[in-house]
Amino acid sequence: xxxSPMVCAxxxxxxxxxxxxPHAFVGAKVLPISGPPIEDGVVVVQFGRIRAVGAxxxxxxxxxxxxxxxxxxxxxxxxxxxxxxxxxxxxxDGSAPIQPSVRMLDAVNCRxxxxxxxxxxxxxxxxxxxxxxxxxxGQTIYLKNRDVGTIEEQCYRFAxxxxxxxxxxxxxxxxxxxxxxxGTRGKSAALVRxxxxxxxxxxxxxxxxxxxxxxxxxxxxxxxxxxEVMSGKRIVHHHTxxxxxxxxxxxxxxxxxxxxxxxxxxxxxxxxDEIVAAKAPCSLIVIDTPGGKLEAMDFDARSAAxxxxxxxxxxxxFHTDDWITDSRLFLRSGALAVRAGVTRxxxxxxxxxxxxxxxxxxxxxxxLEPGKDADFLVLSGDPLSVYTHVEQxxxxxxxxxxxxxxxxxxxxDGGWGAGLAxxxxxxxxxxxxx
Amino acid sequence: MKSSFFRVFASLxxxxxxxxxxxxxxxxRIHTVSGAVIENGVVVIKGGKIVAVGTERQxxxxxxxxxxxxxxxxxxxxxAHSVVGLAGYLNQPxxxxxxxxxxxxxxxxxxIDAYNARERLVEWVRGFGVTTLHTxxxxxxxxxxxxxxxxxxGNTVDEAVIVxxxxxxxxLGEGSREEGKGKSPGTAGKQIxxxxxxxxxxxxxxxxxxxxxxxATKKPDRDLRKEALVDVLERKxxxxxxxxxxxxxxxxxxxxxxxxxxxxxxxxxxxxxxxxEIRRARVPVILHPPMARFVGELENASRSTYSKFADAGIxxxxxxxxxxxxxxxxxxLYEAGVAAAYGLGAEKALRSVTLDAARxxxxxxxxxxLEVGKDGDVALYDGDPFEYTTHCIAxxxxxxxxxxxxx
Numbered sequence: 001x002x003x004s005p006m007v008c009a010x011x012x013x014x015x016x017x018x019x020x021x022p023h024a025f026v027g028a029k030v031l032p033i034s035g036p037p038i039e040d041g042v043v044v045v046q047f048g049r050i051r052a053v054g055a056x057x058x059x060x061x062x063x064x065x066x067x068x069x070x071x072x073x074x075x076x077x078x079x080x081x082x083x084x085x086x087x088x089x090x091x092x093d094g095s096a097p098i099q100p101s102v103r104m105l106d107a108v109n110c111r112x113x114x115x116x117x118x119x120x121x122x123x124x125x126x127x128x129x130x131x132x133x134x135x136x137x138g139q140t141i142y143l144k145n146r147d148v149g150t151i152e153e154q155c156y157r158f159a160x161x162x163x164x165x166x167x168x169x170x171x172x173x174x175x176x177x178x179x180x181x182x183g184t185r186g187k188s189a190a191l192v193r194x195x196x197x198x199x200x201x202x203x204x205x206x207x208x209x210x211x212x213x214x215x216x217x218x219x220x221x222x223x224x225x226x227x228e229v230m231s232g233k234r235i236v237h238h239h240t241x242x243x244x245x246x247x248x249x250x251x252x253x254x255x256x257x258x259x260x261x262x263x264x265x266x267x268x269x270x271x272x273d274e275i276v277a278a279k280a281p282c283s284l285i286v287i288d289t290p291g292g293k294l295e296a297m298d299f300d301a302r303s304a305a306x307x308x309x310x311x312x313x314x315x316x317x318f319h320t321d322d323w324i325t326d327s328r329l330f331l332r333s334g335a336l337a338v339r340a341g342v343t344r345x346x347x348x349x350x351x352x353x354x355x356x357x358x359x360x361x362x363x364x365x366x367x368l369e370p371g372k373d374a375d376f377l378v379l380s381g382d383p384l385s386v387y388t389h390v391e392q393x394x395x396x397x398x399x400x401x402x403x404x405x406x407x408x409x410x411x412x413d414g415g416w417g418a419g420l421a422x423x424x425x426x427x428x429x430x431x432x433x434x
Numbered sequence: 435m436k437s438s439f440f441r442v443f444a445s446l447x448x449x450x451x452x453x454x455x456x457x458x459x460x461x462x463r464i465h466t467v468s469g470a471v472i473e474n475g476v477v478v479i480k481g482g483k484i485v486a487v488g489t490e491r492q493x494x495x496x497x498x499x500x501x502x503x504x505x506x507x508x509x510x511x512x513x514a515h516s517v518v519g520l521a522g523y524l525n526q527p528x529x530x531x532x533x534x535x536x537x538x539x540x541x542x543x544x545x546i547d548a549y550n551a552r553e554r555l556v557e558w559v560r561g562f563g564v565t566t567l568h569t570x571x572x573x574x575x576x577x578x579x580x581x582x583x584x585x586x587x588g589n590t591v592d593e594a595v596i597v598x599x600x601x602x603x604x605x606l607g608e609g610s611r612e613e614g615k616g617k618s619p620g621t622a623g624k625q626i627x628x629x630x631x632x633x634x635x636x637x638x639x640x641x642x643x644x645x646x647x648x649x650a651t652k653k654p655d656r657d658l659r660k661e662a663l664v665d666v667l668e669r670k671x672x673x674x675x676x677x678x679x680x681x682x683x684x685x686x687x688x689x690x691x692x693x694x695x696x697x698x699x700x701x702x703x704x705x706x707x708x709x710x711e712i713r714r715a716r717v718p719v720i721l722h723p724p725m726a727r728f729v730g731e732l733e734n735a736s737r738s739t740y741s742k743f744a745d746a747g748i749x750x751x752x753x754x755x756x757x758x759x760x761x762x763x764x765x766x767l768y769e770a771g772v773a774a775a776y777g778l779g780a781e782k783a784l785r786s787v788t789l790d791a792a793r794x795x796x797x798x799x800x801x802x803x804l805e806v807g808k809d810g811d812v813a814l815y816d817g818d819p820f821e822y823t824t825h826c827i828a829x830x831x832x833x834x835x836x837x838x839x840x841x
Contacts, residue, residue, distance in 0.1 A: 291523030292760030335822035386771045419733025
């Protein structure tokens with residue numbers, strides 16, 4: 001079957017097709033993140049992208065645009081969750097502690113209700129990954145939270161067209177188990193170093209072959225993935241809690257030259273100087289209570305403030321770790337960091353632009369700027385207030401969540417049937433399927 | 435040697451029970467809960483009890499007493515159901531005393547023999563204004579044991595406890611289901627059968643006790659397990675039944691009716707589909723935390739349940755609940771805030787963690803509101819207590835400042 005380019009474009013765009021007609025959202029308090037708040041703002045979107053952002057009067061509303069009155073609301077970029085486990089996917093299995101060839105791409109259920117709860121919480125981009133029971137549990141996947149039928153339609157892509165994601169690693173107690181898993185911290189680091197060294201050797205052989213197929217080593221998926229990590233293409237997303245484990249990650253990152261985002265980082269406040277010196281971004285978890293496991297016993301929500309205090313607010317990001325915290329309340333993580341001393345500006349950037357940069361997506365999402373994806377939220381009020389609700393979530397100019405619709409409200413509030421996987425998404429262009 | 439002795443001595447001195455002192459608290463807003471909100475008011479505490487509450491014009495802080503100030507003041511929060519103090523924050527075998535896996539039915543396990551008054555989680559929730567905890571054996575066995583009510587102060591259980599045996603904790607559904615050959619209960623039907631058999635066994639024991647009268651020679655051998663259940667049958671202690679699926683909730687109500695025992699429902703995620711049954715049974719409910727994970731038997735849980743209970747006039751309270759991982763406990767202040775935001779409203783949400791919780795525990799004459807004669811339990815905040823960015827700045831229990839800071 002041959003499809004016309006137009007039909008292909010529609011198929012790729014997903015069920016709610018980005019409008020050809022420009023939409024102008026007028027009257028909200030706009031938080032562009034990349035600039036100061038705009039009290040009476042206008043945001044114009046078209047073809048799934050942001051066309052213009054500014055104060056009323058300073059931005060031209062295109063003739064024929066559909067004007068949406070959002071007076072009294074707050075409009076901000078869609079949230080970027082740098083660490084989520086929604087989708088029910090399992091990565092590496094129990095056979096070995098280091099399994100870089102395993103991809104979440106092949107494991108996530110893109111119709112999982114967790115993704116719709118994430119929409120209800122305003123999350124438009126997620127880094128979905130496997131767990132921390134392995135030193136390296138596989139490749140993560142960066143997802144655009146559209147309503148789609150397949151993971152292929154949902155994932156971001158590298159410039160070469162390959163599904164985009166990072167590499168999940170972990171140290172500390174979660175990955176310490178019976179052999180062949182490591183039993184100690186020293187062994188954990190040694191196993192990781194051996195893997196990277198082996199990949200370096202593999203890389204040398206590939207380089208020496210200089211394109212001569214007869215001289216190439218046999219393909220090795222694990223080493224290929226590790227070369228992508230060492231080349232900087234694939235960012236390491238590293239579970240780490242305790243101060244000494246954090247420093248170990250920085251040491252390994254330096255030795256092998258991989259780019260790293262520190263995840264959870266419960267004790268970041270203890271080694272904030274070292275983190276700032278290494279310019280290592282931190283995707284912080286915010287939990288209600290310290291403990292629950294040994295390595296989180298000294299968790300303190302003031303880590304974000306400690307990084308900011310050292311002149312490095314750009315290193316602050318957050319995540320849900322869903323189901324550790326609830327995707328529907330992701331804004332709360334930033335708010336509790338403010339409670340613990342960080343500024344509002346840094347907290348909001350940590351939920352959006354800083355987080356986007358942790359996924360190499362800072363040029364495309366995370367702020368309201370012309371040319372960026374039209375991923376944004378309409379909120380009932382201050383994003384950091386407990387009383388505020390996400391009223392609408394838009395992804396690439398298409399509304400994917402609307403609190404005023406009972407069927408969408410189910411994802412936000414819960415209720416009968418809320419735990420079921422969504423019935424379906426796109427089956428036929430133009431037909432909305434519930 | 436000497437220095438370490440002094441260090442030990444000094445640390446003991448720090449944690450010795452502080453004596454109740456006279457205290458006044460001034461605030462821009464005082465939520466008495468029992469009455470109207472007082473703007474620019476004063477609470478005066480003497481000998482551990484509240485002796486005056488009113489506006490600054492009506493009430494003057496007595497000369498010479500310490501005066502604390504806050505933007506907003508509420509009664510000390512009452513967490514209607516927790517496992518804190520039995521479950522510790524490290525989550526290691528040595529600090530998890532909320533569940534003994536030795537047998538499915540152990541109503542004789544006393545919470546007073548397990549409560550750690552110095553547990554860090556007790557100190558943690560105290561820093562959010564929680565002054566009273568209903569805590570004890572957890573929802574992990576068909577009958578896991580007893581619960582108690584404690585103030586979040588004191589170095590020993592004896593100093594902390596105000597009700598040594600509050601309820602006996604039973605659990606239906608996933609929480610108490612055992613897997614594997616030879617293990618029970620493995621099904622919902624078996625769970626109820628085992629509870630009924632136990633209660634019938636206790637009835638037989640009760641009959642023998644009654645028949646013996648004062649004749650000690652005719653009394654059956656003492657049986658701690660049956661004694662505890664006899665007290666349930668005689669309505670001296672309620673059976674706290676954790677049940678989340680609607681069919682388990684109905685089973686709990688059926689059990690209560692069959693034996694004439696007092697049931698308190700706990701969790702009750704699917705309660706909104708059996709509201710009429712619950713109301714008819716006159717059973718109070720300690721509803722699941724609104725931030726509990728909506729998975730497993732909470733997959734149909736809803737954050738609109740709280741307002742449905744309020745509208746139906748069914749007594750309920752909020753709780754921090756039981757968590758087996760991270761976070762090891764929830765904070766009832768946070769939970770009430772989310773309930774408030776999802777339709778319950780701030781006033782009712784505050785009541786659900788103060789006066790309504792106190793009433794559910796039978797302690798409304800003593801705690802739960804800022805009224806003359808009640809315990810001097812007060813929480814102080816630098817703004818709307820439910821706002822994410824507000825801090826609890828002090829907690830007072832029985833007139834003693836047990837926390838000062840910014841949490």
